[in-house]
Amino acid sequence: MTAEAGPAGVLRVGIAGGGAIFRNHLEAYRAAHEAGRDTGQGVEVVALCDIDAGRAAQVAAAHGIGHAFGSVTEMLAWRGADGRGIDVISVCTPHPTHEAVVTEAAAAGVHVLCEKPIAIDLAAADRMVAACREASVRFGVLFQRRFWPAAQRIRAAIDDGTLGTPILGHCSVLLHREPEYYSATAWRGTWASDGGGVLMTQGIHYIDLLQWYLGEVVEVHGHTGTFVHGEHIEVEDSAVATLRFASGALATLHASTAVTPSLGVQIRITGSTGASAQLSEFPEGSDGRVDVWAAGQRVATSPDGPTWPSGLEPNVDLATINGALIPWHRAQVADFVDAVRTGGSPAVTGEEATKSLRILLAVYESSRTGVPVRF
Ligand SMILES: NC(=O)c1ccc[n+]([C@@H]2O[C@H](COP(=O)([O-])OP(=O)(O)OC[C@H]3O[C@@H](n4cnc5c(N)ncnc54)[C@H](O)[C@@H]3O)[C@@H](O)[C@H]2O)c1
Structure with a gap:
């Protein structure tokens, strides 16, 4: 696969899952925004989705996220006034749901940063890696330690x-x-x-x-x-x-x-x-x-x-x-954003995350x- 550089300018991020680990991702992207803003390389968390649509709306409002949805499908279909949707999705949903979210996002051409464990069985992990490879999207998995x-x-x-x-x-x-x-x-x-x-x-x-x-x-x-x-x-x-x-x-x-x-x-x-x-x-x-x-x-x-x-x-x-883990989520999100921008490999790929x-x-x-x- 030939890596292609990702979108220039402000990256748009959607987060799937508004539960316990959501805040680590939000704060990490906001730190990445601070780091890139002056050079026009900002990162904006534009949307949150949760199967509990009420929670999505409430958490999005509490954290100043502009758009809330009750499903990943709706979040992936969202388009801003300029016709562009999200470039990156962070997957913060329970482990067995990772595969469906990751493969749907990959099919939509969206780069994926997924929480650990990548999946709960190897066949699912392999399908996720294959889907991201076929779609030529970057696929990273959180192992912030x-x-x-x-x-x-x-x-x-x-x-x-x-x-x-x-x-x-x-x-x-x-x-x-x-x-x-x-x-x-x-x-x-x-x-x-x-x-x-x-x-x-x-x-x-x-x-x-x-x-x-x-x-x-x-x-x-x-x-x-x-x-x-x-x-x-x-x-x-x-x-x-x-x-x-x-x-x-x-x-x-x-x-x-x-x-x-x-x-x-x-x-x-x-x-x-x-x-x-x-x-x-x-x-x-x-x-x-x-x-x-x-x-x-x-x-x-x-x-x-x-x-x-x-x-x-x-x-x-x-x-x-x-x-306490937020600084290390921040470090891994920065690495992932860089991989998306440059077309490079994230530090922890889907293949790497399958090993553990x-x-x-x-x-x-x-x-x-x-x-x-x-x-
Ligand atoms: N990297 C770390 O150190 C770390 C720490 C905590 C959790 N995690 C991982 O993060 C993931 C989520 O954990 P959590 O503790 O935040 O769970 P949680 O139960 O607090 O939150 C999960 C949220 O996802 C929503 N959800 C479920 N299915 C969904 C779907 N298909 N689409 C959209 N939203 C959906 C739920 O309604 C809930 O709000 C787990 O895989 C967990 O292992 C990683």
Whole structure:
């Protein structure tokens, strides 16, 4: 596919889904507008749609968005006075709806930035990637933690040989969720409407980082369990897995939303030089930082700054977590806007976002069958 530069001038954006993560996208596009305005490269969020048309109207009015619709189809059909519609759609709807929204937008020639997980099954993800490729529209998927400077520092240390080739990885995602997190939102917690539990919704961010560092996974052996939230969910609240990579590297994963108080997230990578780095997010929603760096004869703890002060609440509520992620949504939206304008590739493409989905679905399959899954 030959990439073509996107529209010049002000990009018009429509957001699908006016729920919890909507505000991160809105604020990120508004920051992109500030960055490009003086050079005529602004970004305007012109429309919001939600299957709850009342919510679309109310949220749009509250945030100064000019047009509200009750469906993606109506939003894609909208034309301004100059006859132009939206150039970009941000997909902030529940996971199983991503495919329909993305493929409809691609068919309309609209560039797509979709929330994670790309989909809840691989066939849907492949169809989404194919639809965007056929329509020659850019397709990006939100994994905003890749934009942490600390996450990028580890990637750079792999690329420049400081860590060498990664040989061992560990990903620990030990989070807290209140029962209401699952009971208050109808689509959370069932296989059909959520596609999975802690791995599909929270763990996928960190599985993405693990595979970004260690490369292609060739074998997964996993187990899942539902220990604390079973009254409200049929999916897993906890999972463990071992992963083997094409390079020969090995990794372990454990993840849970049954941990009180939350221990946050740690990702540890050891390279062929023997050097290791630990990336931590604690409390959940705080910016990732490298808090252990071990190379040669030296071990530096907290080179990124002080550790989390004691006495603060680790069980951070969801609105606070989402709000704290805005800078990193901003970074990824800026990257995506640039890809649309230049015809380049977004940092996290649909193909790239499919890799973490493939890994976590293999954990589910392995847990069901009792045998490792080999790709
Ligand atoms: N990147 C992150 O860190 C992050 C954080 C939170 C949520 N998310 C992702 O964002 C997505 C939405 O999550 P949320 O917490 O905002 O959910 P939510 O339930 O708060 O909001 C979803 C909204 O989408 C609307 N909707 C449902 N189907 C629709 C359709 N077909 N067309 C238009 N609107 C539709 C719903 O009415 C609702 O208002 C999920 O895929 C989730 O994984 C990502």
